[in-house]
Amino acid sequence: MAFTRGTGKHRGPSRSARATRNLAGIATLAASGVVATVASPALAAGNPDEANTHDTGFHQAVVLGDELAEQIEAQADAQQEAADAAAAQAKAEAEARQQAAEAKRKAEAEAKKQREAEERAAREAERKRLLTYVAPVDGSYVSTSYKASSGLWSSGSHTGIDFHADSGTTVHAVGSGTVVEAGWGGAYGNNVVIKMNDGTYTQYGHLSSISVSVGQTVTPGQQIALSGNTGNTTGPHLHFEARTSAEYGSDMDPVAYLRSHGVNV
Incomplete structure (x- = not known):
């Protein structure tokens, strides 16, 4: 039975196989006269005895060819190992770059998501703030009620409510809106009228400034004036009205109006 030996990717033929090929190649060259000079003198003279004992020329050629083949094989193996190592390094670097790019993309997506959530929360908070109502004077109380009767008013009854306030007390817009009047208002003295965002109107009278x-445009709690004692009044306070229009006579209950917007008065 004949046996064969498998060779690796870069494994050269066995030493005996290489020797056989080298001998065959040298024999061919000898036949053509190329290696005649490397043969011993005995061979050149045609002495059979000398040829049997001094055939070192063929033997040296075989050994040299075998060593050269081994060197070439070793060099090829080293080059392949270097190429494999370079390919592995390049692959690892490519994978690292891909992972870094993916991590960056995820971080940017998360940051964008966070920014969007914060922006939504800020918009919602601002929307709620703009819908909020506050009292026109901090820490005060109603000193004269709505529809109170007195000869002090031309209509015979109070068209708003009075908040207790010394001169120079800060007066706030009760909600969001646009100023439609700011100046002298006759019996109201210095006054401000605001058209609220819900279409109603609020008035602030007897102001010192x-x-x-x-x-x-104004927002809830924004300072719009200072309370005073201007116009038809018996002392410093803030006159506050809620109206359905900017005109006198369209008044509605200011306490009910403020309470309907969450203000405790």
Whole structure:
């Protein structure tokens, strides 16, 4: 039975196989006269005895060819190992870059998601703030009620409510809206009228000074004036009205109006 030996990817033939090929190649060259010079003198003279004992020329050629083949094989193996190592390193670097890019993409997506959530929360908070109502004077109380009867008012009854306030007390817009009147208002003295975002109107009278102008938008709690004692009044306070229009006579209950918007008065 004949046996065969498998060779590796870069494994050269066995030493005996290489020797056989080298001998065959040298024999061919000898036949053509190429290696005649490497043969011993005995061979050249045609002495059979000398040829049997001094055939070192063929033997040396075989050994040299075998060593060269082994060197070439070793060099090829080293080059392949270097190429494999370079390929492995390149693959690892490519995978690292891909992982870094994916991590960056995920981080950017998460940051964007977080920003969007914060922006939504901020918009919602601002929306709620703009819908909020507050009292026109902090820490005060109603000193004269709505529809109170007195000869002090031309209509015979009070068209708003009075908040207790010394002169110079900060007066706030009760909600979001646009100023439609800011100046002298006859019996109301210095006054401000605001068209609220819900279409109603609020009025602030007897002011000592005004800090807004017509056309200006205001937000809940924004300072619009200082309370005072101007116009038809018996002392410093803030007169506050809620109306369905900017005109006198369209008044509605200011306490009910404020309470309907969450203000405790």
